[in-house]
Amino acid sequence: MTIATPSGVTVAELPPTTRISLRIADPAAAGLALPTAIGARSAEGARTALCLGPDEWLIEAPEADRAAVLATVAGIAAPHSAVEVSDREITYALEGPAVLDLLATGCPRDLARMPVGSGARTVFDTAQVVLTRETQVRFHLTVWRSFAPHVRALLDIAGRELAADLDRNWLHG
Amino acid sequence: MLLIRCPYCELELPELEFAYAGEAHIARPADPAGLSDEEWRDFLFIRSNPKGVHFERWRHVNGCARFFNAVRETVGDKFLATYRAGEPRPDVATLKGDAK
């Protein structure tokens, strides 16, 4: 098994998106087809809902849908909390064959076992992050805005380390 | 670094995602004003701190954010069980039997 491939991985900051933290005791009452397993994500067009906790969902939608999605959650009749957090965090897209190695420089979870299309809140270095697995080799990492430069700096250092491809320097280099 | 099974996520996950939160099953009295100073002191400060089986609370703070309960054997530093907040204490004898 190659630990790190030289082609490595790319890190790109994604443009802003609409994010809503939706909290509700009974997800069925929301009328939004919310997934109920922690880590599961549902999609309806460009809108996604990621279950982060037993009563917590991260709703994401394109900026253009902001008003519509805010109106949708505001229309939930059952007791709930909907708080817009679009500006709270920054999302990076990490992509490439070495993406698991890149994330393993800071995240203690066994991400190889994370199914495509699912996500989780976890940590990277000392920062809390939300990771979603978009494809086998693409993750989105969402981190609070003020921690983003730190996480980005670490990802860049790790990216250079992967590019140096030390693990091919077999005997005597 | 321990592995801890979150009873909400139903996954065994690295300790770095969790925070310890003290002894479990110490409910805040419903009517604090009705307690004597000694009773209130005991609620506030007196903890069991056993060498052996300890019922304790953890929070999956970098995860689903839930507080939950755990049974940990403090000598070998091993979890015997984790369970959701509000659930009754599991039977220790059964847990130890399972562990064997």
Add this chain to the structure above:
Amino acid sequence: MTRYRLPNRGRVDHARPVRFTFDGKSYTGLAGDTLASALLANGVHLMGRSFKYHRPRGPVSTGSDEPNALVGARRGPGRFEPNTRATIQELREGLEATSQNRWPSLAFDIGSVNDHLGSLFSAGFYYKTFMWPRAFWDRVYEPVIRNAAGLGVSPTEPDADTYASRFAHTDVLIVGAGPAGLAAALAAGRSGTAVMLVDENAEPGGALLSEPSVVIDGKPAWDWLATTVAELNALPNVTVMTRTTAIGYYHQNLVGLCQRLTDHLAAPPAGAPRERLWKVRAREVVLAQGALEKPLVFDGNDRPGVMLAGAAQTYLNRYGVRVGDRPAVVTAHDSAWHIAFDLAESGTRPAVIVDVRDTVDPALTDRAHALGIETLLGRTVTGTSGRLRVKSLRVNRMENGAVGAARDIACDAVLMCGGWTPCLHLFSHTQGKIDWDAGIQAYIPGATTEAVRIAGAGRGLWGIAAALEDGAAAGALAARDAGREAEAQPHTVTADRTGSGVTLTELPTDRNPAAAKAFIDFQNDVTAKDIRLAVREGMRSIEHVKRYTTNGMATDQGKMSNVNGLMIAADALGKRAPQVGLTTFRPPYTPTTFGAFAGYRQGATFEAMRKTPIDPWAEAHGAVFEPVALWRRARYFPKPGEDMHAAVARECRATRASLGIFDASTLGKIEVVGPDAVTFLERMYTNPWAKLGVGRCRYGLLLGEDGFIRDDGVIGRLAPDRFHVTTTTGGAARVLNMMEDYLQTEWPDLQVWLTSTTEQWATVALQGPNARKLLEPFVEGLDISAGAFPHMAVAECTVSGLPARLFRVSFTGELGFEVNVPARHGRALWERLWEAGRPYDITPYGTEAMHVMRAEKGYIIVGQDTDGTLTPDDAGLGWAIGKAKPDFVGKRSLTRPDMVAKGRKQLVGLLTDDPSVVLQEGAQIVADPTQPIPMTMLGHVTSAYRSDALGRSIAMAVVADGRARDGETLHVPMPEGVIAVKVVKSTAFHDPENARLSA
């Protein structure tokens, strides 16, 4: 070709010479050498001096158990490592190595005078000698000892290298890629399960690298090795990592690995870290670390040229280096005989094989005689000679347990073998049980606490065949436990070299044992007689013997010394070894750099530095920053020529005169939403919330259940079921955690949810008499006139076209607003307000001016003016308690006897008699400065500033019964003299009527 190198032998590349220096002298080795093997090839055995006696020393081993051959290794500025083991450091072009612990030179070392004073330096010497006079310890004894002792010198430059770390998850982790580990990896790897195989050496093979004559599965050992490694590398589920030392074994099969990435490279690639620390979580672990050879303990067993027999075998077979022209072999185990045979067959016939046993397998003696090697059985060794290199060996006949006549045998190397001991270090980290095996007279692993198997010599199974069989079985079982179908493949082995031996204490001698220097711990210069002395002086526990003598406490962690020390201690105590027990091994297995542990946490990525959206503007405008929790905040904005005091005074003056602008984005923000939001806040905060109207704010005070102040902040009601709660900058995460705790575990029935919005909003504070004038034109959809939008109002509106939450609040005592806009727009809003504010002399102020202005108003800062022991009443905040509320967090504690007793420290103001004197925060306060020391201290200063508005210094302090002392003069003793201060019960120094903030 160097004199001691054999052509075409070993695994070194004879076509690739490598130049290096040792103590400034140039040498040439070969690619594949270690520093030690290259120096030995050049005939250099003398590589270091010992710790205490400064005795000349050469390498004893070929691996990480090396106690003697420690050098400094250098690669340009900032790249120097002391105490590098020459047996581990791979040779690279241009390597600069230097010897240590010698002056002026390695061959002539003044410190070796200690060697002649050896009787003074026995066990416990320091404890006994330097006891008095007490004052001498700091000034005389310790500096002298520190100067004379120690090994390498710490580097003085910052480490120029970078380090990495990595988490990994695998089904089966195999530690050690010798025959047992390789067989385990084959068995597990062929099942398809995920396998990591790690080895601390430069290449896999372990003992096979030293024993090429063994035949495995019909192939010469090295051919089998190459085939096996190729198969493992081709398996996609198997990772083989060399130069990777398992340093620690932690709970639930978490194993720490330190991987050396560049130390062996002449020119490391750009961006390459030097080392990488792996944190591997394995479902199953197989420890295949093999066994460690023990030295024999006899007088003079430490001279350069005296080494482990197995080391000589490795130098010969792996590196093609002869360790001498005329070595002598001294052994208590069969294994050394085979080494003598290898040497003889390669053209270096040993002078003698001395075995302490009376009889050995006749096959061994027959073979020795066939090769022309003299054999001496039933002997003891009583000494060696030679100053910088061993010259002769003194051997005595043993007759009926008595030491007989001596004979000197000329030699230039002594190859010793005191038997083998399983390497138990990592197993010991797991608190697994260690058992004594009387059959092989060695400690072996017993009951396990983890999902771990120990294979091969690591559990006392000697020989290649046994290691392969045991390894394959362990690998297959591990794979099965990881959920795979796995088979232990058989291996056939011919020409194996198994054997047996005896375990001894120090060898008997006919000389005065008190004069003998029979070393056990080479690096710490611990001798057999030190151990016996420790027992005589009352040490009974092996842990005490260890600490008293320092046996096993050197950088080799007792790899060579622990069992020998134990056997001698047991003998002195009149007990059997298992009754005495082994000392505990602790991580790390080998010395590990601080860099590896730090990983990426150095330089700019040492820790997260949180910055607000407005931070870049502050940086561009010359702000001086200070850390607040993980944030960096602008402390003040000096103009050219201004110091902090001048800048802060100007910022305060401008704010109170006209308009200040302040970045308050770091304040914690929690959105509390749900039908039970009011009920929740009623229970959490001391204040009443039920009657707070929508669009209004209130100061909130949060206690712990113990009744002490935890946090505070302004809370605004945005809707009947929605509150915007602010917290202190440093308390944000703690407060949210505390609220979640109560909500989830005490009141799960409440329908309310908490969301952190700290970073959703950027917060710009406008403070000063012209704040409204500046802001008014930017605001849409809201009348912010004094009547319509009074102090402590809140509203959602549009500010400069941005969706905003506008608070009318003041932490300065001036008319003030805090504008919250989505974080991405924070800087733009700031810059628009800044431009528009020029007519009002708008002045950015930092946290220092904020602190001064709030102190002028007597507003507390939680954590500065409170310290976790102040109640609301202590802090003068009794008014913040909702008296009618039946309960809130901490309420019950406020009536505990200690909380209502007299004498509690209360927050008050202090005014120095001399208005120009600014008190020191933290300074202690006394009533009578002439009382004898220790004085009765009444309290301490919590905040102190020079106030421009008041034209004098001001201070806040906690003082016992402070409010009752209103007007009293107290004293603050300082090194420069006593400062007299007057107590004022109100801390509201400036505008106590609050006329300005209500404007």
